[in-house]
Amino acid sequence: MSLVFKRKSVRKYTDEKVPDDVIENLLKAGMQAPSACNQQAWEFIVVTNEEDKKAISEMHKFATPAANASHLIVTLGNLNKAKAYRMIEQDLGACNENILLQATHEGLGAVWLGFHPVEDRTLKLKEYLDIPDYCIPFSVICVGYPAHEIPVKLRYDESKVHFDRF
Numbered sequence: 269m270s271l272v273f274k275r276k277s278v279r280k281y282t283d284e285k286v287p288d289d290v291i292e293n294l295l296k297a298g299m300q301a302p303s304a305c306n307q308q309a310w311e312f313i314v315v316t317n318e319e320d321k322k323a324i325s326e327m328h329k330f331a332t333p334a335a336n337a338s339h340l341i342v343t344l345g346n347l348n349k350a351k352a353y354r355m356i357e358q359d360l361g362a363c364n365e366n367i368l369l370q371a372t373h374e375g376l377g378a379v380w381l382g383f384h385p386v387e388d389r390t391l392k393l394k395e396y397l398d399i400p401d402y403c404i405p406f407s408v409i410c411v412g413y414p415a416h417e418i419p420v421k422l423r424y425d426e427s428k429v430h431f432d433r434f
């Protein structure tokens with residue numbers, strides 16, 4: 269089975285810190301994603317500070333995994349660098365998934381916390397991390413070494429597949 273079938277959301281981590289070169293590999297994987305017109309209009313904020321992780325974990329009720337993660341990777345869409353700006357969310361989705369798959373490959377646990385397009389969440393993140401108006405705070409990815417194993421459940425559902433017409 270490929271990495272795709274091994275990835276799952278991991279929300280509890282050990283205290284072990286993820287080395288810088290491994291974080292760099294996650295960023296390289298993110299930047300390797302496909303993007304509309306190859307615009308690559310993404311930016312990343314790597315959050316390492318405990319106080320900042322705690323503050324982000326309190327920004328919405330599903331953000332609690334941020335508090336115990338080794339690092340947070342905030343993914344942003346830079347509208348100043350976008351050529352096909354209406355596609356930027358899709359670019360960032362591909363970028364996020366690449367980061368999650370690379371995290372699986374590195375033996376890490378990770379979870380994607382949704383921020384964009386929920387306005388109150390993105391405003392809190394923008395204000396807290398000094399994100400300029402031309403950047404969309406897309407998501408926060410929590411990464412760390414998994415505190416426990418999570419079994420994978422396969423989801424293939426033949427009834428959702430249509431050949432030739434719906």
Ligand SMILES: Cc1cc2nc3c(=O)[nH]c(=O)nc-3n(C[C@H](O)[C@H](O)[C@H](O)COP(=O)(O)O)c2cc1C
Binds near residue numbers: 381
């Ligand atoms: C757009 C998006 C937003 C998500 N937001 C959150 C979140 O805020 N908090 C969280 O714990 N998980 C979040 N998740 C993870 C999903 O809950 C998870 O992917 C889903 O339950 C399926 O489980 P799996 O990732 O283990 O396959 C999000 C996933 C996506 C794609």
